[in-house]
Amino acid sequence: MVRCARGVLLAVMASSSAGAARAAPESFVIDPANTHVHWEVRHFGTSTSRGRFDAISGSVVLDRSARSGAASFSISTASISTGFAPFDGVLRGPYLLGTQEYPTAYFVANRFAFDGDRLASVTGDFTLRGVASTLTLRALRFACRTDAEPAREVCGGDFETEFNRSAFGITHSLPFVADKVRVLLQIEAVRQ
Amino acid sequence: MTKTLLASLLALGAVTAHAESATYAVDPSHTFVTFEANHMGTSTLRGRFDKKEGSVVLDKAGKSGKAEIVIDTTSISTGVPALDTHLKSKDFFNAAEFGTAKFTADKFNFSGDKVTDLNGTLTLLGKTQPVTLKATNFNCYLNPMLKREVCGGDFETTIARTQYGMAYGLNYGLPDNIRLLIQVEAVKQ
Numbered sequence: 001m002v003r004c005a006r007g008v009l010l011a012v013m014a015s016s017s018a019g020a021a022r023a024a025p026e027s028f029v030i031d032p033a034n035t036h037v038h039w040e041v042r043h044f045g046t047s048t049s050r051g052r053f054d055a056i057s058g059s060v061v062l063d064r065s066a067r068s069g070a071a072s073f074s075i076s077t078a079s080i081s082t083g084f085a086p087f088d089g090v091l092r093g094p095y096l097l098g099t100q101e102y103p104t105a106y107f108v109a110n111r112f113a114f115d116g117d118r119l120a121s122v123t124g125d126f127t128l129r130g131v132a133s134t135l136t137l138r139a140l141r142f143a144c145r146t147d148a149e150p151a152r153e154v155c156g157g158d159f160e161t162e163f164n165r166s167a168f169g170i171t172h173s174l175p176f177v178a179d180k181v182r183v184l185l186q187i188e189a190v191r192q
Numbered sequence: 193m194t195k196t197l198l199a200s201l202l203a204l205g206a207v208t209a210h211a212e213s214a215t216y217a218v219d220p221s222h223t224f225v226t227f228e229a230n231h232m233g234t235s236t237l238r239g240r241f242d243k244k245e246g247s248v249v250l251d252k253a254g255k256s257g258k259a260e261i262v263i264d265t266t267s268i269s270t271g272v273p274a275l276d277t278h279l280k281s282k283d284f285f286n287a288a289e290f291g292t293a294k295f296t297a298d299k300f301n302f303s304g305d306k307v308t309d310l311n312g313t314l315t316l317l318g319k320t321q322p323v324t325l326k327a328t329n330f331n332c333y334l335n336p337m338l339k340r341e342v343c344g345g346d347f348e349t350t351i352a353r354t355q356y357g358m359a360y361g362l363n364y365g366l367p368d369n370i371r372l373l374i375q376v377e378a379v380k381q
Contacts, residue, residue: 033272034231038238046331047222047344050240056272083242083269084221122262143234156235176336186235 025063028155028189030073032056035156036186037075041165042178047122049177051091053105055079060189062112062119062155069112075105095172102129109137118142124161128168137161137185156188212253216343216378218246218261223344223378224264228371239279241293244266246377249299250343252332256298259310261376263293283360290317295374297325306330310347316356325349325374335379344377 022082023059058073078099092099110140119142122136126135142157164179228241246261265287268279280287297312310325330345350371354362362368 003315007365033275034235034237036238036271042329042375043222044331044335044342046333046342047329047377048224048346048373049375050224050226050373052238052271081269082223083240087221141235145232145234147232154232154234158236184236184238186231186237188231188235 016172024065025061025069025192028060028062028190030056030058030060030187031154031156031191034186034188038184038186040182040184041180043148044176045178049082051080051082051087053077053079054081058107058189064117067112069115069119069122070110071107071112071124072109073107075107076105077105077128096170098129107135107137119157126163131168132141133167135161135162135163153191154188155191156186161185161187200317213249213251214341215381216248216250217381218244218248219342219344219377219379220244221374223261224375225261226373226375230367232365237270239268239270239275241265241267246254246295248343248376252305255300255302257297257307257310259295259297259300259312260272261295263295265291265293284358286317295323295325307345314351314356317358319356321351321355323349323351338379342377343380344375347374347376348372349374357375 035055035056035058036052037056038050040048040050043049055076056073058071060069060071062069062166077097080094080097082088082091089113089190091097091187094101107124108126109122110163111123112119113121113123121136121138123134123136125132137159138161140158140160141157144153146153162180162182165181166174166179199211203282217248223244223246224240225244226238231237241263243264244261246259248257248259250257263284266280268285268287270276270347279285295312297310299311300307301309301311307327307330310328312323312325313320314323321348325347326349328346328348330343332343335342348371350369352368353359353370354368360366
């Protein structure tokens with residue numbers, strides 16, 4: 001399934017290149033210092049437990065004139081961090097993320113929706129624990145800026161989405177820990 | 193035996209004097225302060241503090257309470273070690289000199305049996321300023337594993353860091369206003 005997702009990405013990128021004559025696709029690589037995946041889940045209907053994944057890599061092809069793009073992100077599931085080490089161990093275990101068997105989660109997207117010039121949402125396939133499902137990331141803000149030092153263009157913003165963890169086979173602690181997981185993504189990517 | 197009896201009588205006295213007041217110890221696995229700061233007008237940087245301790249006294253019938261949470265500023269964690277080091281330096285938290293930050297709340301406001309907001313203070317870099325924490329969730333439940341009542345919720349506030357003397361990077365586009373998201377759960381003692 002993972003191989004399949006990568007194949008799709010290559011096909012998307014190839015078609016992107018094919019269209020280069022009429023448009024202007026630009027390549028970006030994510031800046032790991034300013035790219036994070038944070039998640040929130042309700043605990044006993046009372047408070048919000050939060051965590052993040054620290055090891056993320058990815059690249060984006062953006063064609064601002066054609067208002068299209070493609071993105072590919074890999075997330076190391078073992079890099080989960082809640083701030084409470086015993087939790088991290090439980091979350092990595094076979095009943096939750098199963099990080100030994102499923103070390104990587106993927107998001108591969110080729111449907112970029114724009115509102116005027118502003119990127120509004122990105123839709124693609126999210127693969128977690130070997131299960132792929134369509135996911136849309138809504139852009140809460142999106143901007144490009146030019147940094148002086150180092151001289152470079154950076155595009156990025158904040159995105160959010162939510163999914164039911166049971167759809168990916170993660171049912172441990174239901175219903176005390178909610179099924180719905182809210183995901184907040186900080187993404188900044190540097191133009192190559 | 194006498195000591196035990198005396199302790200029991202004293203405990204009874206304490207209970208009688210504050211019939212509905214109970215003490216709750218903060219559960220460190222479900223209590224975190226997360227901060228959000230806009231980064232260069234583009235995206236939102238998040239970080240948290242991993243070490244903290246505290247206690248809450250809650251009187252649900254009398255609709256009052258007190259809370260104190262002490263945060264270890266050296267335990268700041270953004271997921272980027274170089275950034276953590278910079279945040280702990282004199283430019284930001286000066287963790288070597290000010291190893292802790294402290295929230296206190298001495299006024300709990302209620303709507304029905306739910307806490308709606310807390311009035312108190314935040315001490316950071318040795319400076320104390322008033323803060324109001326707004327509750328976005330509040331609930332008490334019987335935890336089946338602990339077999340004890342747990343009360344808690346989600347709180348948020350926005351502080352201006354310059355009020356505490358933390359002004360680094362304002363001229364580079366780092367914001368003054370920092371949003372704090374606070375998860376708290378505390379176990380009845």
